Amino acid sequence: MHDTSAHAAQHHAPTSFIRKYVFSLDHKVIGKQYYALALLAALVGMTLSWLMRLHLGWTNLAIPGLHFLSKNGAPANVMTPEFYLQLMTMHGTIMVFFVLTTAPFAAFGNFFLPIQVGAEDMPFPRFNMMSFWVTFLAFIVLMLSFLLGDGPTLGGWTQYAPLNAMGAVAGPGQGLGVVLWATSIALFCIGQLLGSLNFITTTLDLRVKGMSLMRLPLSAWAWFITSCMGLTAFSVLMPACILVILDHVAGTSFFVASGLVINDQLLPHSGGSTLLWQHLFWFFGHPEVYIAIVPGIGIVSHILMANMRKPMLSQRVIIYCMGALAVLSYMVYGHHMFVSGMNPVSALAFSFPTLVITIPATITVLIWVFSLYGSRLRINSASLFALGFISMFVSGGISGFFLAQPSIDIMLHATYFVVGHFHMVMGVAAMFGIFAGTYFWFPKMTGRMMNETLGRVHFWLSFVGTYCVFMPFHYLGMAGNVRRYSSFPEDYLQPLIPVHRLITIAALLTGAAQLIFVYNLIQSRFRGQSAPDNPWQATSLEWSTATPPPFDNFGGKHPVVYHDPYQYGVKSSVGDYVMQASPEQVKTEHEEK
Amino acid sequence: MARLFALTIIVIAIASAAPVVMHTWVAPADISTHGHLIDEQMSETMIEAGLSFLAAQIILAIFIWKFSSFHRDGEIRTFPGGAKGLVIAAIALVGAEVLALGVFGVKAWADVYLTPPSADAMPIQVQAGQFAFYFRYPGRDGKFGPLHPELINEATQNLFGLDPEHDPDSRDDIVTAEMAVPVNKEVHLLMHAKDVGHSFFVRELRVQQDFVPGLDVSLHFTATKVGKYEIVCTQLCGLGHYNMKAYLDVLSEHDFNDWLKKEAAMQ
Secondary structure, eight states: OOOHHHHSOOOOOOOSHIIIIISOOOHHHHHHHHHHHHHHHHHHHHHHHHHHHHHHHSTTOBOTTGGGTOTTTOGGGBOOHHHHHHHHHHHHHIIIIIIIIIIIIIIHHHHHHHHHHTOSSOSOHHHHHHHHHHHHHHHHHHHHTTTSTTOSOOSTTTTOTTTTTSOGGGSTTTTHHHHHHHHHHHHHHHHHHHHHHHHHHHHHHOOOTTOOGGGSOHHHHHHHHHHHHHHHHHHHHHHHHHHHHHHHHSOOOSSOOTTOEETTEEOSOOSOOHHHHHHHHHHHHHHHHHHHHHHHHHHHHHHHHHHHTSOOSOHHHHHHHHHHHHHHHTTSGGGGGTTTTSOHHHHHHHHHHHHHTHHHHHHHHHHHHHHSTTOOOOOSHHHHHHHHHHHHHHHHHHTHHHHTSHHHHHHHTTBHHHHHHHIIIIIIHHHHHHHHHHHHHHHHHHSBOOOHHHHHHHHHHHHHHHHHHHHHHHHHHHTTOBSSOSSOOSGGGGGGHHHHHHHHHHHHHHHHHHHHHHHHHHHHHHHSOBOOSOTTOOOSGGGTSOSSOOTTSSTTOOOOOOSOSOOBSOOOSSSSBOOTTOOOOOOOSOOOO | OHHHHHHHHHHHHHHHHHHHHTTSSOOOOOOBSSHHHHHHHHHHHHHHHHHHHHHHHHHHHHHHHHHSGGGTTSOOOOOTTHHHHHHHHHHHHHHHHHHHHHHHHHHHHIIIIISOOOTTOEEEEEEEETTEEEEEEOTTTTOOOOOOGGGOBTTTTBOSOOOTTTOGGGTTOEEESSEEEETTOEEEEEEEESSSOEEEEEGGGTEEEEEBTTBOEEEEEEBOSOEEEEEEOOSOOSTTGGGOEEEEEEEOHHHHHHHHHHHHHTO
16 A cells, blocks of 8 residues: 555646547546447447347348448348358457456446545556557457458357368358457457556555555455456467467467368368367456456445445455455366366366355355345436346356256257356346446546436336346257357257247347437436536545546545445434545444454 | 336246246257256256245345335344355355255266266267268178278268278278167267367257367267157357258167168168
C-alpha cells in the first residue's frame, strides 16, 4: 500500500482530440473504449446468432441481403452449410473474446479498478493504451476474414486440430481464414496480457492509505483475481496460436499427425499431435470461462450490497470462493476432453475437481441468497439484473453437475445440453453482470442517469426471453440433439425442429429487446438526467469523487480509507451508510474483524 | 414489481422442471448392456440437481418477495447462523453429493472404458473421413490387413488403403458403408480417422467416442436389441459435418452371417 502520488502515472490531462479521445492514456477513456468495442462486438455477434437461428428453424429460408456477407456462402440469399459454420465460429469467437472478456473485465475494470483502490491511473498507462488498440486491431483482423479469401474459418471457436492446421484443403476458410483467426486471437492475448499486468500492479502497488487488501471492494477483488487468471491463461493460448500459424505458413507439423489423407492426397505432414491442441486450448479455455464470470460475481456482489443496504454475510468467504474458482479452473479443463481419446483414467482425475468446483460456486450462491434475508432490498434496473444474474448462475451452473461426470458426458457431450449450459452460465449470466454494471455505473461514467423505465422493460424481456431460449437447449440435448449441425437431416432430429423454431422466435424477440438497451444507452448519454456524485448512496471510493471523475480521479486529493467497503445498515450523519473515505466513526455490527 | 419478479422466478423454475418430470424430451431407450448404468447415473443426478435448482430459485424468490422495498423501513437483520453455517452446510451437502456421484459414476465409466473387451469380442474397424464412415470386417482369417494411407483412392473404392496384392491378410477383408453387428455379441470397435477429427455417436447404444487422427482408439459394446439405428458424427469435421452419418444394423446371428456373406461376395 503506497501513496499514489509517488507511483501513479506521471502524465497530465491532454488537450488535443487525438490524445484525449483516441490514443488516450487515461484509464477511464480506455475503459469506455473497451466498452464501446464490446458493444459493437455484441451487436455483430448477436446479428450472427439471429442469422444462425433463422437457418436452424427454416433451412431453406432466403434471408434478404445475406449474399452481401458472403457471395459463395449464400447463393440466392440461402445459407450454405459451410457458411452456417463460418457464422457460428465468428459468433463464438466474437462473444467469448470480444464481449465476455472485454466488457466485464477490461471495460469496467479499467474504468473503476484504479478509482476503487484510490489511484490516479494505472502504473503503465502506455501499456494500457496499447492493450486496447491491440485488442481493437485483433477485432479488425477477425472481421477481415469476412472479406478476404473464402471467408472466415468454419472450425468453431475451439478450432480443433488438425482441421485448424491443414490449410485450404480441409474446407472453406481453413486456409487464410484460420491464419486470420489465429493472428487475431494471438493479438487479443497480447492485449489482455498487458491489461492483466496493469490490473495486478494497480491492485498490489497503488492502493491508497488505509486500503488494505481486505478493504478492497469485491469488484476490485474480482478484477484482480481475473487478471491473475488472464496472465496465465492467455500466455498459453498465444503461443498455441503462433504454432497454428506456423503449421500454415512455415510447413511445420505441430498439430497434424502423419498418414492423413484428404481428397485422396497424402498430406505432407508428420509427427504432430491432435490432442496437444486440445490440452493447450482448454488449459486456456476453462479459466476463460471464469475470466468471463468472476468479474460478474464481483460486480453483482458490489451492486447487491448497495441495493440491499446491508453487507453480505461474509465478503471474505466470497473472496476465497472466487480464488478457489480461479485455482480449480486450471485443474478441471480435461472435462472438455472426456471422450476425446485421452487416457480414460485421466477423465476420472479431471472429473473430481470439476465436481469439487461446485462447492465454492454453491457457497457463493448461498451467501448471496441468504444475505437477502433481513435486507431492505431496492428494486431498480441494476438490482434486477444482479438478482437475475443469480438466477441464471444457478440455472447454468447446475447443469455443470451433469457434464462433470464422464459417464453422463458420454450421452450429453457435443449436444445442445452443453450449448445450453455454457450460454446460460458464461453467456447470459455474464451479460446480466455487464447490464447490472452498466445501469449501476453509467451515472459515474457519463455524468448522466439512464432511463429507469426503459431499463426495467429491458430487464423483463431479457430475463423471460433468455430462459425461453436457453432452457429448451437442455431438453434438446437430453433427447440427443447434436450441436454444430447446420440443419437436421437425421431422422431422429426431425421431430425436434418445432422446438428449434420456437427457440428462434424467442431469440429474435430477446435480441430485439437488446436494442432498447442500446437506445437507452445512447439517449441517456446525451439527454439523460444529470447524475449526482453518489446517486445510489453507495460507499466505495468511486462514489467519493465527482461525477464524472476528473482526469486524475480525485481532483488532486489523495483519499484515505477508514472503513471496510460495505458499511451499510449503520447510522451515520449521511444516512444508513458510511463511505470508505469518511473519517466518521460509526458503530457497526458488520465490520469483519 | 419485486413480487411480480419473485413470482416469475417461481413460474420459470417450475416450468423448467415440468418437461423433465413429464419426460417430454428423453433419450431413446437403451439397447446396450452398459447403458442402464449411465441412465441410472443420469436419473440420480437429475433428482439431486433438480431439487437443488428448485430450492435455490424458490428461496431466492421468497427472499426477494419478503425483503423488497415494501419493507424499506424494516430492521436490518442477519440470517441466523451467518456465513459459517452456510459454508458448513454447503461443504457437507455438496461434498456428500460430489462423493456419491463421483464414486458411483466410476462404475458406468469403467464398464465402457476401463474394462478390456473380452477375448472373443468381434473386431470391427471403423474409419471416419470427411464426410462418411466406412467399416471393415477381418474376414475368415480373423486378421485385418495393414493400412497404406498413400493407396487410399475413392475412385477405385480402395477406401482404407489396402494392398491385397502384397498383404495376404487384406485379401478377405470386407469393407462396407453400413455397420451390422450380431445381437448380444460383444463388439470391439477399432476407430481410425482418415483426415480430421470425427466422433462416433449412437444414442441408443449410449456410446460416444472421438476419432483422433494419428491415434487409433478402441471401444467395446454389446447391442441387445435388433433394429436399425443412426450413427452420427459429433465432432465438427468441416462443411459436410451435419450430413455425416451411417446406420448400425443390429441383426440376429443368422441374419448377420447372411449379411456378411452377401457383403463378402460384393468385394
